[in-house]
Amino acid sequence: MQKQTVAYDSKIEGEVIVTQADAVINWIRKHSVWPMPMGLACCAIELMAVGASRFDISRFGMEVMRFSPRQADCMIVSGTVTYKMAEVIRRIYDQMGDPKWVVAMGACASTGGMYRSYATLQGVDRIVPVDVYISGCPPRPEALLDAMIKLQDKIGRERSLKNLTAKTAKTSPELAGVGKDA
Template sequence: MVSDSKTVAHAAFDSRVEGNVIFTRVDAAINWMRKNSLWPMPMGLACCAIELMATGAARFDISRFGMEVMRFSPRQADVMIVSGTVTYKMALAVKRIWDQMPEPKWCIAMGACASSGGMYRSYAVLQGIDNLIPVDVYISGCPPRPEALIQGLLKLQSQIEGDPAIENQKKEFFEELSS
């Protein structure tokens, strides 16, 4: 709403202007578009992948949150959902796929194994995907239920909403401007 002191809130509607006009910040508009059109890249490596598949099915229906388009091509994905045990043999493939994803990109560690290695304390298992790529949201459980994944996706949406989109996208421009 537009108050009497002429300050503009996050998104505002001014009824005194002809036509329907909404005032907002560019960052807020970009973040609204990003958070409501996330395309997940399912990186199902073990048993948590079954719960990941159930989340995309009709009963839990993540399409109501704007995430229905599961992409198996990293060049078309925004969010990598790492679900299951990450072995050192598979870690290089996960890293390569992460590097192929365009910016901005986010990562969700789904389950105990992806978050911390789980019950596998061996020479063959990576003790958390965060040792390889940055993780934005951790989802606990062995395996976590689809409701937990949906809650993690909603948490990621709220993180994206508060992100300074223009500054993150144009870092070189702002660094050059400040020097």
């Protein structure tokens, strides 16, 4: 069994662990990602395989696939994005709560793939911000697992408390000073 190292400035004083709020928030977020599958074409088959017992995405804290955007925080766009579906994807993305992340799975979701037609969007990043790209046609389930681990690393490096206080300041001016560094 490997010894897990903590990358945060934390110390143990008696039976109390002292650490930064960002470290705790990010640790919770990165180990409880709730993906929402947007299976639009053949890459969705590989996406389904990741949830099955052979590849088992639940080992990484992502077992709860959500089909409601209000319950998900990671959209996995897999397959060809047409202009008809682009509006739907953007609407679903807007319905997701913050923080939220997007994974473009496969060549079609990333760049339009082999389809250069009037009906195909040349990459989902034209309508929503993408955090992780996965190459392949279709990419293997292992590639999706690798991308989700990279997304967890990205979540672990975010400035959560700063973003949280900025949103609080926008929504309630009386709480604008809460959480700021002294």
